[in-house]
Amino acid sequence: MTTPLPLFLDEMASPVGTMYLVTDGQGRLRALDFHDYRPRMDRLLARHYGAVSLSPGAAPQTLRDRLEAYFAGEVTAIEGIETHTAGTPFQRQVWQALRTIPAGQTLSYGGLAARIGLAKAVRAVGLANGANPIAIIVPCHRVIGANGTLTGYGGGLERKRWLLAHEAGQHLPL
Missing domain, CATH: 3.30.160 (Double Stranded RNA Binding Domain)
Incomplete structure (x- = not known):
């Protein structure tokens, strides 16, 4: 056991x-x-x-x-926070790539797949993104659909919308 x-x-x-x-x-x-x-x-x-x-x-x-x-508005304060995750090597590669998306910016699933050198792995990147256990610090909320729309977020789309607005210096009620 x-x-x-x-x-x-x-x-x-x-x-x-x-x-x-x-x-x-x-x-x-x-x-x-x-x-x-x-x-x-x-x-x-x-x-x-x-x-x-x-x-x-x-x-x-x-x-x-x-x-x-x-x-409080210092959106880069979370950069460099030490995390430790399990997951597959592919998932960890995706999660590390998420941490390279600057606060206030977004990237499509296809763009994230291309960033890790696997442009055709868009669905796999989406699944890895959805399995991310560390919200905000590993910023899966910064990934959007190819057409610029907000897509799924493990914490709910309203939180995703709020986090993206917060990082862009806008203030939205939740």
């Missing part, structure tokens, strides 16, 4: 709703999701890590400070 991976769960208020921050014993971010999407977060954790043991525990203050700075 496999020992569950010990992880720590913290909550943090934000303008887009209460967020869950899941960290490991080294303080690395393993998941970030929204309170109303807890079942999705639990599924992604199980898919990526198998059995996990979530215990209450404070996320590192530096992580919380950088997220607070991001929501």
Whole structure:
């Protein structure tokens, strides 16, 4: 029998709703999701890590400070936050490429596929994007449809719209 991976769960208020921050014993971010999407977060954790043991525990203050700075308007404050994900090598490649999309900019799924050198892998890129366990920090919200429309987002399209407007310096109610 496999020992569950010990992880720590913290909550943090934000303008887009209460967020869950899941960290490991080294303080690395393993998941970030929204309170109303807890079942999705639990599924992604199980898919990526198998059995996990979530215990209450404070996320590192530096992580919380950088997220607070991001929501206060310093949208580059989240760059460089240490994360640790499982997933397949392809998924991790897509998630790393997501982190190269600058705040305030968007990229299509096709553009993201081309960026990783697999222009014909648009659907696979979309699936990897949807399996991203770390919202906001690994900015899957910056990926849009080929025609410029907002497409699916694990935290809901209204949050995606708000995050993109926030990063562009606009202020929208949620």
